[in-house]
Amino acid sequence: MASSVLSIATQCVSPNASSLSINETHKGKAKLGGSTLRFSKSSGRISMTVAVNVSRFEGIPMAPPDPILGVSEAFRADTNDVKLNLGVGAYRTEELQPYVLNVVKKAENLMLERGDNKEYLPIEGLAAFNKATAELLLGADNPAIKEQRIATVQGLSGTGSLRLGAALIERYFPGSKVLISAPTWGNHKNIFNDARVPWSEYRYYDPRTVGLDFEGMIEDIKAAPEGTFVLLHGCAHNPTGIDPTPEQWEKIADVIQQKNHIPFFDVAYQGFASGSLDEDAASVRLFVARGMEVLVAQSYSKNLGLYAERIGAMNVISSSSESATRVKSQLKRLARPMYSNPPVHGARIVANVVGTPVLFDEWKAEMEMMAGRIKNVRQKLYDSISSKDKSGKDWSFILKQIGMFSYTGLNKNQSDNMTNKWHVYMTKDGRISLAGLSLAKCEYLADAIIDSYHNVS
Ligand code: PLA
Numbered sequence: 001m002a003s004s005v006l007s008i009a010t011q012c013v014s015p016n017a018s019s020l021s022i023n024e025t026h027k028g029k030a031k032l033g034g035s036t037l038r039f040s041k042s043s044g045r046i047s048m049t050v051a052v053n054v055s056r057f058e059g060i061p062m063a064p065p066d067p068i069l070g071v072s073e074a075f076r077a078d079t080n081d082v083k084l085n086l087g088v089g090a091y092r093t094e095e096l097q098p099y100v101l102n103v104v105k106k107a108e109n110l111m112l113e114r115g116d117n118k119e120y121l122p123i124e125g126l127a128a129f130n131k132a133t134a135e136l137l138l139g140a141d142n143p144a145i146k147e148q149r150i151a152t153v154q155g156l157s158g159t160g161s162l163r164l165g166a167a168l169i170e171r172y173f174p175g176s177k178v179l180i181s182a183p184t185w186g187n188h189k190n191i192f193n194d195a196r197v198p199w200s201e202y203r204y205y206d207p208r209t210v211g212l213d214f215e216g217m218i219e220d221i222k223a224a225p226e227g228t229f230v231l232l233h234g235c236a237h238n239p240t241g242i243d244p245t246p247e248q249w250e251k252i253a254d255v256i257q258q259k260n261h262i263p264f265f266d267v268a269y270q271g272f273a274s275g276s277l278d279e280d281a282a283s284v285r286l287f288v289a290r291g292m293e294v295l296v297a298q299s300y301s302k303n304l305g306l307y308a309e310r311i312g313a314m315n316v317i318s319s320s321s322e323s324a325t326r327v328k329s330q331l332k333r334l335a336r337p338m339y340s341n342p343p344v345h346g347a348r349i350v351a352n353v354v355g356t357p358v359l360f361d362e363w364k365a366e367m368e369m370m371a372g373r374i375k376n377v378r379q380k381l382y383d384s385i386s387s388k389d390k391s392g393k394d395w396s397f398i399l400k401q402i403g404m405f406s407y408t409g410l411n412k413n414q415s416d417n418m419t420n421k422w423h424v425y426m427t428k429d430g431r432i433s434l435a436g437l438s439l440a441k442c443e444y445l446a447d448a449i450i451d452s453y454h455n456v457s
Contacts, residue, residue, distance in 0.1 A: 083423040107352035125154020129347035132354035151328035158299030161314040166195035210397035234267035236403025239431040275371035311346025384446035422448035
């Protein structure tokens with residue numbers, strides 16, 4: 001460790017006491033352990049300069065591992081061959097290998113052929129991407145797009161886009177609260193905490209039915225003060241895999257509209273839940289069709305497998321094109337000191353895939369393939385558990401959930417047993433990522449779940 005000098009100022013009698021000069025009245029030197037302590041006193045203020053091997057960062061405590069990404073770190077450290085990483089939501093092939101979509105490779109080839117440069121993007125990102133992403137979200141002929149009522153800014157994937165939205169709320173809606181579902185994706189709380197936006201929870205998951213607590217949800221949204229932001233998962237709710245039905249979405253929109261709340265959608269799985277881009281955006285489109293003002297964060301991590309490219313967008317749909325223009329100018333102003341401008345590679349991939357009809361069709365087919373594999377694994381896991389478990393427990397909730405996760409209902413001790421005994425890595429809230437599971441491993445996972453559920457309290 002490098003030797004460092006630590007200055008300690010004590011007994012500051014007067015706030016106006018002038019800063020210390022070594023030449024003043026009292027000076028001295030003392031030995032303390034292995035270090036030399038120099039001190040001097042003047043005008044009632046004592047200052048000590050300690051030359052010790054102490055880091056200036058001594059006061060920074062160790063952070064806990066991330067509840068999701070930390071699971072991957074623990075997985076990598078496990079040397080047992082049977083290990084299975086069902087922690088982070090990342091799509092794997094049946095061979096449990098990461099998957100780069102064919103359309104992504106084709107789009108990258110196009111980019112190489114064109115010799116695209118690496119100049120800075122504008123603060124708001126790549127124009128062709130922003131156009132494509134808004135159209136994918138709302139549908140190209142949506143009046144909000146035609147009337148230029150949408151402010152779209154390219155963001156650092158879903159997380160960075162949510163963070164930008166949170167910064168907008170903090171700056172222009174001071175004191176406003178965000179309501180988030182209980183439970184929700186763990187990082188939502190971090191994002192709003194770091195942006196200094198207060199949040200509280202609305203009821204969402206009912207452990208008794210392993211389904212949606214719809215009445216609780218509506219009650220809590222109703223009870224929130226007018227003008228509250230309501231964070232909603234556009235599709236494939238994380239971690240529960242439980243989405244409202246179309247009729248329930250209508251009722252949620254009714255309450256939000258009555259209360260003058262502002263919906264804030266997190267759309268991290270468009271096309272990945274059902275296999276259809278349009279179906280998975282239906283919730284957002286329903287709100288926009290009612291003329292409501294809506295915030296939407298989008299991500300291309302999952303549906304295009306662009307996890308590491310950090311590509312997504314923050315959209316604000318407003319009631320007028322004038323306010324959309326102003327909002328966009330402020331989103332840019334918030335982005336500039338945070339990261340200046342976004343990365344270009346993922347934006348070009350999305351723009352090329354969406355803008356090239358052959359690639360667009362091929363993307364939809366690959367998305368259906370990925371969503372289909374997850375559905376197959378879900379079915380196989382259910383079949384395996386229900387044929388092995390003779391206790392009569394109803395496991396059909398596995399089939400009712402949607403998206404890449406299954407919320408097993410296993411508690412922390414049971415989840416620990418999954419990892420410690422069975423080498424199945426998962427988050428401690430009982431969530432497993434089916435995207436990291438193969439058909440071949442379903443029987444093994446079924447044994448692990450049955451053992452943990454029945455033999456651990
Ligand atoms: N919103 C939700 C609901 C998510 O589940 C995730 C990712 C994101 C946003 C952000 O993803 P992005 O920044 O990569 O676009 N959730 C993952 C990964 C898949 C993670 O935790 O970062 C998860 O395992 O929950």
